[in-house]
Amino acid sequence: MISQTEENYLKALWNLTSTKGEASVNELSKQLDIKMPTVNSMMKRLAEKGLVNYESYKPLKLTDKGKKLAALIIRKHRLTEMYLVEKMGFGWEEVHDIAEQIEHIQSPAFFEKMDELLGYPKIDPHGSPIPDKNGKVETEQYIRYIKLSDCKEGDTVTFMAVSHSSDELLKFLNSRDLALGSKIKVKSIEPFDESMTVSYASRKAEMLSNKVCDKLLVRPV
């Protein structure tokens, strides 16, 4: 059996390794806000359980078993977020903390029911893909998304997802009426700080800092 604590380590590791494929004890420690020695011994334990490849002074990797398990936790998290938004009327900026707790519920029937009631969604309210029941992630189109900050003047793109969303960022986007699916046109880019002036829907000219643009994943129209 796997504890909630262990689940949290797996999930954090899954997130950290999604790009590079590996992560350090230090990164994991910072991500979880848990001291390095604690992380170190947990890694040994997860290695014992066949979920992590751990060797002294080497980067951490999830085993296939660990990856699958982590993806299934992420699946529960993202399904929950979608359920909270679609069926309970929460805002996309409110659901993370609740999902963080509900993802640990042990009840296949519960998540099965959510999935069914939602019509088997492929993405969560922030545009992130929901892993399937086998822990497989639909990366096909997702990985093709680019950052708004990498677009050029004159580009027109569709806002597809928010990466590493925080409450604050989501509230900011709410305040600007910037929702998933919006068609965004890059009107100009300020050379000094790389801030963008964009237009979309009812907004003729909105200024977005580079820090914001870096978090918005878009697809060329």
Place this chain on the structure above:
Amino acid sequence: MISQTEENYLKALWNLTSTKGEASVNELSKQLDIKMPTVNSMMKRLAEKGLVNYESYKPLKLTDKGKKLAALIIRKHRLTEMYLVEKMGFGWEEVHDIAEQIEHIQSPAFFEKMDELLGYPKIDPHGSPIPDKNGKVETEQYIRYIKLSDCKEGDTVTFMAVSHSSDELLKFLNSRDLALGSKIKVKSIEPFDESMTVSYASRKAEMLSNKVCDKLLVRPV
């Protein structure tokens, strides 16, 4: 702060003390399937926190603070059960184990939303009262319910609640189409084992053992 474990002790104590007002370490130990010494030390801890009145060799009682806290956990449990049945389509026999986990979620907004979506229900799917936001329980009519096993031949009653329901009992009731609200007529009582033959809705003559009748709470029509 109070841990999930502590919440479970409080809840069990609340259930045990609901009738007599007090409970023994031994009863609590059996209820939770946790050995007496463990229960004993937990009682000392909860006494430290002002939730339980504990004195050596004396019966256990919840303090007012403990009662309120326990009732609020029961509230979360019962609201969840109602939500699972009403909004997600689960059967009343399936919801206990899920609610047992969800009751520990820390998110006032989450339960607030459930309550709102359900239209502020007063009872759960098994007919038990849902404590209000202040931990007050609507006992007015609930305590007036009597057991079906205490009825006489010829009595006609309404099935209002199931006490201490188990999955097995609920599945049994499902199999006999016996649902809350059913008007039940006691046709005869077998003197030997006190089993009852009753009629209700489409059923002309169903035999119910005393063990079953003892769990069904009814109100005279």
Place this chain on the structure above:
DNA sequence: GTAATAAGTTAGATGATTCTAACAAAATCA
């Protein structure tokens, strides 16, 4: 009203999850 049984308590151990302090290895910088 003792003797036997049940219930309650104390003491000490274990495993999980965390920490700090101290040391070792790797990476970076000058």
Place this chain on the structure above:
DNA sequence: TGATTTTGTTAGAATCATCTAACTTATTAC
């Protein structure tokens, strides 16, 4: 390349929630 900084590891302690074994108090049964 050698010194410094960062990262990783080991050792040892703390807390929580649990246990078993042994002892004490209360209750029940003759």
